[in-house]
Amino acid sequence: MELSDRYSPEDVENRIYKWWEEKGYFEADDTSTKPPFSIILPPPNVTGQLHLGHALDHTIQDVLIRWKRMSGFNALWLPGSDHAGIATQSVVERELRKEGVRRQDMGRDPFVDRVWQWKHQYGNRIVEQMKRLGDSCDWRRHTFTLDEGVSKSVRRVFVDLYKKKWIYKGTRLINWSPALESALSDLEVEYQDVKGSLWHIRYPLEDGSGDVTVATTRPETLLGDTAVCVNPTDERYEGLIGKKVLLPLTDRKLEIVADDYVDKEFGSGVVKITPAHDFNDYEIGKRHDLEFINILNKDGTLNENVPEKYRGLTAAKARKQVVADLEELGFLVKEEPHQLSVGHCSRTGCVVEPFLSEQWFVNMSEISIPAKRVVESGTVKFEPETWTKTYLHWMNNIQDWCISRQLWWGHRIPAWYCDDCGHIVVSEKDPSECENCQSKKLRQDEDVLDTWFSSGLWPFSTMGWPNETEALKTFYPTNVLVTGHDIIFFWVARMVMSGLEFMSDVPFRTVYIHGIIRDSQGRKMSKSLGNSVDPVEMIDTFGADALRFTLMSQMSSGRDLKFSTQRLEGYRNFMNKIWNATRFALAGLEDFEVPAEGVNALPDVNDMSYADRWILHKLGEVEKAVDQDLKNYRFSDAAGALYSFTWHEFCDWYLEFSKPVVYGENEAEKQATLLVMAQVLNRVMRLLHPFVPFITEELYQKLPIRSEALIVDEYPTVKTDKALLELGSEEIAFELDLVREVITAIRNIRGENRIKPGEKIKVRLSPQDDKGQKILSANKVSITRLAGLESCDILPDGSLAKCAVTPVQYLGIAVDVIVPLEGLVDFDEEIQRLEKNIEKSEKEISGLTKRLGNENFVKNAPEDVVAGQKKQLDQLKSKVDSLRESLLRLKS
RNA sequence: AGGGCCUUAGCUCAGUUGGUAGAGCGCCACCCUUACAAGGUGGAUGUCGUCGGUUCGACCCCGGCAGGCCCUACCA
Numbered sequence: 001m002e003l004s005d006r007y008s009p010e011d012v013e014n015r016i017y018k019w020w021e022e023k024g025y026f027e028a029d030d031t032s033t034k035p036p037f038s039i040i041l042p043p044p045n046v047t048g049q050l051h052l053g054h055a056l057d058h059t060i061q062d063v064l065i066r067w068k069r070m071s072g073f074n075a076l077w078l079p080g081s082d083h084a085g086i087a088t089q090s091v092v093e094r095e096l097r098k099e100g101v102r103r104q105d106m107g108r109d110p111f112v113d114r115v116w117q118w119k120h121q122y123g124n125r126i127v128e129q130m131k132r133l134g135d136s137c138d139w140r141r142h143t144f145t146l147d148e149g150v151s152k153s154v155r156r157v158f159v160d161l162y163k164k165k166w167i168y169k170g171t172r173l174i175n176w177s178p179a180l181e182s183a184l185s186d187l188e189v190e191y192q193d194v195k196g197s198l199w200h201i202r203y204p205l206e207d208g209s210g211d212v213t214v215a216t217t218r219p220e221t222l223l224g225d226t227a228v229c230v231n232p233t234d235e236r237y238e239g240l241i242g243k244k245v246l247l248p249l250t251d252r253k254l255e256i257v258a259d260d261y262v263d264k265e266f267g268s269g270v271v272k273i274t275p276a277h278d279f280n281d282y283e284i285g286k287r288h289d290l291e292f293i294n295i296l297n298k299d300g301t302l303n304e305n306v307p308e309k310y311r312g313l314t315a316a317k318a319r320k321q322v323v324a325d326l327e328e329l330g331f332l333v334k335e336e337p338h339q340l341s342v343g344h345c346s347r348t349g350c351v352v353e354p355f356l357s358e359q360w361f362v363n364m365s366e367i368s369i370p371a372k373r374v375v376e377s378g379t380v381k382f383e384p385e386t387w388t389k390t391y392l393h394w395m396n397n398i399q400d401w402c403i404s405r406q407l408w409w410g411h412r413i414p415a416w417y418c419d420d421c422g423h424i425v426v427s428e429k430d431p432s433e434c435e436n437c438q439s440k441k442l443r444q445d446e447d448v449l450d451t452w453f454s455s456g457l458w459p460f461s462t463m464g465w466p467n468e469t470e471a472l473k474t475f476y477p478t479n480v481l482v483t484g485h486d487i488i489f490f491w492v493a494r495m496v497m498s499g500l501e502f503m504s505d506v507p508f509r510t511v512y513i514h515g516i517i518r519d520s521q522g523r524k525m526s527k528s529l530g531n532s533v534d535p536v537e538m539i540d541t542f543g544a545d546a547l548r549f550t551l552m553s554q555m556s557s558g559r560d561l562k563f564s565t566q567r568l569e570g571y572r573n574f575m576n577k578i579w580n581a582t583r584f585a586l587a588g589l590e591d592f593e594v595p596a597e598g599v600n601a602l603p604d605v606n607d608m609s610y611a612d613r614w615i616l617h618k619l620g621e622v623e624k625a626v627d628q629d630l631k632n633y634r635f636s637d638a639a640g641a642l643y644s645f646t647w648h649e650f651c652d653w654y655l656e657f658s659k660p661v662v663y664g665e666n667e668a669e670k671q672a673t674l675l676v677m678a679q680v681l682n683r684v685m686r687l688l689h690p691f692v693p694f695i696t697e698e699l700y701q702k703l704p705i706r707s708e709a710l711i712v713d714e715y716p717t718v719k720t721d722k723a724l725l726e727l728g729s730e731e732i733a734f735e736l737d738l739v740r741e742v743i744t745a746i747r748n749i750r751g752e753n754r755i756k757p758g759e760k761i762k763v764r765l766s767p768q769d770d771k772g773q774k775i776l777s778a779n780k781v782s783i784t785r786l787a788g789l790e791s792c793d794i795l796p797d798g799s800l801a802k803c804a805v806t807p808v809q810y811l812g813i814a815v816d817v818i819v820p821l822e823g824l825v826d827f828d829e830e831i832q833r834l835e836k837n838i839e840k841s842e843k844e845i846s847g848l849t850k851r852l853g854n855e856n857f858v859k860n861a862p863e864d865v866v867a868g869q870k871k872q873l874d875q876l877k878s879k880v881d882s883l884r885e886s887l888l889r890l891k892s
Numbered sequence: 893a894g895g896g897c898c899u900u901a902g903c904u905c906a907g908u909u910g911g912u913a914g915a916g917c918g919c920c921a922c923c924c925u926u927a928c929a930a931g932g933u934g935g936a937u938g939u940c941g942u943c944g945g946u947u948c949g950a951c952c953c954c955g956g957c958a959g960g961c962c963c964u965a966c967c968a
Binding site: 003005006007191198214215216217218229261262263266267270271272273278279280281282283340341386389390393394397485516520522553554556559560561562564566567569570571572573574575576577579580581582583584585586587588632634636637640643644651652655663744747748750751752754755756757758788847851854855856857858859860861862865868869 | 895896897898903904905906908911912915916917918921922923925926927928930931932933934935947948949960961962963964965966967968
């Protein structure tokens with residue numbers, strides 16, 4: 001068995017992953033008798049490359065799935081990918097543009113074929129990257145949002161909601177992306193603060209008796225004005241309501257109407273009303289029965305409803321022209337700088353135009369009611385809980401959802417128009433004739449559905465709904481949904497609504513919301529900033545395990561986390577530590593005979609060392625902590641507990657303590673220690689596995705005690721390890737802690753006095769009672785070795801002349817650690833060390849004295865706190881006395 | 893405008909019923925000690941953003957202020 005002295009992930013990861021897959025370990029069973037545990041993976045876009053955000057999101061899920069799988073659950077992690085209408089269509093269009101082709105030239109069907117081609121070629125890229133990360137999904141169930149099954153679900157839901165009249169078609173003002181020439185939902189609009197201007201424009205009164213001045217940030221929309229509006233209580237304009245003004249640049253006359261909406265304080269108190277291009281104006285237009293004049297084409301240029309000179313101009317160009325013309329004609333009163341918030345298309349970044357058009361909508365008022373209730377009642381829990389508020393706030397203000405998109409890539413809306421009678425057929429199956437007049441002249445609606453419409457059905461559409469499948473019976477509702485807060489509205493809320501409506505049950509019981517990954521300076525990672533970190537590159541350099549552990553170690557309480565390669569490097573080193581610790585242990589275990597009981601084998605307690613019983617005690621503590629932490633989604637705590645147990649307890653102390661035993665002569669003790677070592681190592685691999693699956697599986701396969709595969713071995717807990725952990729001893733653990741304190745004290749004297757590690761020194765330990773005597777004697781060999789001693793005498797009395805002395809107190813046991821310095825060093829360093837220690841202790845003493853001198857403290861604080869502080873004070877005092885004596889001796 | 897979050901060592905962050913602050917990295921010193929220099933041992937470092945309140949006692953609870961971040965929203 002040869003292991004190199006460095007861990008090379010590249011030699012391990014692909015091989016191990018393939019083996020897991022071949023063995024079918026990721027596969028969940030629809031009909032298992034084991035308790036189910038299921039997670040649906042938020043389906044990444046087919047166009048996507050794995051980014052660090054995915055890496056984080058997936059690692060959390062994989063940790064949970066692996067943990068549950070090992071804990072005896074029938075664990076399903078259901079993967080998929082999203083057709084991502086806009087994103088994918090854009091990618092292919094961009095490709096076509098390079099060939100000089102526009103999709104409009106190709107026609108719909110050939111274009112869609114072309115997108116499918118692209119999908120078949122590149123759509124699997126992200127899946128391959130997920131495998132690099134170690135995602136243990138049940139790949140047999142991988143679902144694409146345009147798969148036949150999902151399409152069936154989509155149509156079923158659409159038809160059902162249409163029949164309930166919750167889906168309707170209507171002409172309304174919606175957000176329009178001129179770049180996409182498609183409608184957008186409210187959520188797809190991102191508002192950004194932009195520096196703009198407020199133009200004050202004079203509108204003359206028709207009767208020539210003067211004029212009114214309106215203020216606007218969008219002068220070009222003036223061409224679509226159909227009224228001006230004032231506040232009904234505004235005295236300045238009292239007499240003007242009902243009169244008409246002449247709209248500059250046109251030959252239109254506009255009525256002056258009154259509406260509470262107008263803020264008297266802002267601008268001039270007169271607002272121009274453009275009902276077809278502004279959401280507020282739209283409402284006012286409806287209230288006052290105004291004319292709606294649409295002045296835009298689909299591509300955002302001005303249309304035939306404006307004077308000829310402006311037709312065909314983009315909104316931006318038209319604005320310049322309109323302002324110039326107004327100025328020339330003397331209508332422009334002034335222009336002042338003004339900050340405003342402008343909606344941009346989240347996909348293309350173009351400015352979104354409010355646009356009047358006929359679209360499909362979902363009325364959310366009914367369907368959102370139960371979705372609110374389940375969160376209020378805690379049936380669906382957010383973790384961290386603070387997101388509950390965000391969710392409910394949105395739900396309480398929910399607007400109708402515009403679901404139609406003027407794209408070609410996606411689920412086409414299952415509505416057909418009859419050319420003869422105008423009837424609309426909405427149907428799950430493609431109809432062959434009009435259900436009203438039996439005409440065969442049916443045209444399907446050209447539009448497709450918002451991508452989130454299909455994703456919103458994900459928890460059940462992926463499990464075969466509307467069929468009543470075994471998968472649904474077993475795995476729905478899922479246990480936890482893991483995602484970032486950016487898609488709570490887009491996705492989480494919609495799944496809750498659809499799940500309750502169509503499955504009569506919540507889609508998941510817990511929503512775990514994690515933070516966003518930022519760069520080391522706390523900025524969002526983005527292509528434009530060029531600060532994105534490619535996780536695949538990180539895996540190539542540091543290994544998937546190191547990356548996973550880095551992410552988990554920072555994953556606390558849903559807060560954003562900053563990514564740094566330095567930290568990644570640190571955890572890469574941790575992987576190496578695990579590797580080498582195992583390498584060392586395996587060398588010791590080479591001719592160790594595994595008892596027949598295997599993982600249940602227990603050493604004879606009489607042969608066990610202090611360290612053996614100490615490490616088993618610590619093992620119990622870490623098992624308990626990790627179990628609690630994982631249950632509470634405290635990933636960084638779990639990772640931290642595992643890190644410090646493995647490195648600082650198992651490696652730094654236990655393996656060092658075990659060396660003298662393993663290299664020693666006492667065969668019974670040696671066998672006991674080797675068995676403990678093999679057992680603990682086995683638990684370390686199992687405990688670490690969900691976090692760092694590759695290295696642990698690789699090493700596990702070389703362990704003397706193991707079963708077939710780590711990935712399906714049992715996750716260790718204080719329950720499963722009861723018999724083994726009972727051999728640990730808290731009392732002996734404390735006693736060994738005293739020994740560790742003594743060793744540390746010797747090392748400290750050595751370090752502070754600059755005695756080189758190679759220099760063997762003589763030490764005398766002076767225990768103050770029998771118990772100390774017993775403990776130290778039992779561990780003399782270890783102390784000698786771990787402190788690098790030539791000899792170690794345990795004598796209660798003896799000369800202290802020319803010695804460094806450190807009093808060690810631990811849980812009522814006192815030991816003086818005495819190192820004769822004569823001939824080794826001069827005493828300057830030691831004098832400094834003592835003075836420093838005295839100073840430090842005296843500071844604490846004065847603090848304690850002050851507190852204990854405070855009558856109110858003694859009177860009010862709990863007895864045990866007061867007693868504890870008193871004891872601490874006594875101990876410190878005797879410590880300082882002893883240090884003072886040493887100091888005097890050295891100085892004399 | 894409304895709501896939420898954050899401020900702790902040089903950096904990144906823990907700190908779960910209020911008892912006097914920790915980790916990792918970095919830094920300093922000494923070491924290639926037979927698992928590991930991607931390592932070992934020892935060491936230094938904080939008026940816990942600021943002001944006030946409650947309390948015997950506050951990083952923790954309450955309020956004001958300052959600074960940073962995010963979300964929601966129709967102010968032309």
